[in-house]
Amino acid sequence: MDDYIPAIKMPVFIKPSDIQLREVKPFDAFPLGFSEGSLSALLFGDELSKALFMRGIISSVPSETGIYNIGPAGLIPPKGPLGGTENLYLGRVYSLDELVSALGLVEEASIVVVSGFSALLNRNVEGLVETRRIADERGLTLILTHETMEMNELNLPAEFTEHFLLPGLFDSLIVLRTNSYRGHYRLNITILKAPLDAVSALGDHSIPADSLVKPLLKLIRE
Known part of the structure; x- marks a missing residue:
């Protein structure tokens, strides 16, 4: 990792112009990217939106970059073309x-997606801040996720507080859900918080998703 400037365990000042961070998107139409040293929280409203995001993010990672899916449940096993994903x-x-502890073992500048974060035992603010510190120090792209079928759409900030403890610590807060009508699919995305250079992505987005969903469903059925 040549461009990332890691944090250290003491106050430090850097010039933003000196940092060139790489970022990854699950697919081209996604409203924003996830960069090195960042911490993001994603809420999935259904299993399909989760599968779309996970397959997309895994498929879009450069071959030289490590990607880790860790958590108590909901991990994405290699299947089909993903079976050849060496990293x-x-x-x-x-x-x-x-x-x-696991974050201290992954490769630097890796992408780490945590499935089922809110199901982890002993969650606390201090531990969450420590995960943020490790992401900064090691240049990780750290994405914490949770899937829920009972999302309160009228109070999404409270949903993030319940599942992710301290929303203000995150660079991005994102909700994903899918819907279908007469055999056509859309991925609906709500971005509550984004990095300052991506504030234009705030709000609601609806993306046609037939080209993403249908190959995935075919792969799952095989």
């Missing part, structure tokens, strides 16, 4: 302490 690793953790 995809799956791991189980069951508490926030175990997650912190």
Whole structure:
């Protein structure tokens, strides 16, 4: 990792112009990217939106970059074309302490997606801040996710507080859900918080998703 300037365990000042961070998107039409040293929270309103995001993010990662899917449940096993993804690793953790330890073992500048974050034991603000510190120090693209079928659309900030403890610590807060009508699919995205250079992405987005969903459903059925 040549361009990323890691944080250290003491106050430090840097010039933003000196940093060139790489970012990844699950697919081209996604409203914003996820960059090195960032911490993002994603809420999935259904299993299909989760599968679309996970397959997309795994498929879009450059071959030289490690990608890790870890958590207590909901990991994405290699199948079909993803079976040849050499740098995809799956791991189980069951508490926030175990997650912190695991983050110290992954390769620097990797992409780490945590499935089922709110199911981890011993979640607390101190542990969450520690995960943020590790993401900064190691240049990780860290994405914490949770899937829920009972989302309160009228109070999304409270949903993020319930599942992710401290929303203000995150660079991005994103909700994803899918719907279908007469065999056509759309991916609906709500962005509550985004990095300052991506504030134009705030708000609601609806993306036609037939080209994403249909190959995925075919792959799952095979």
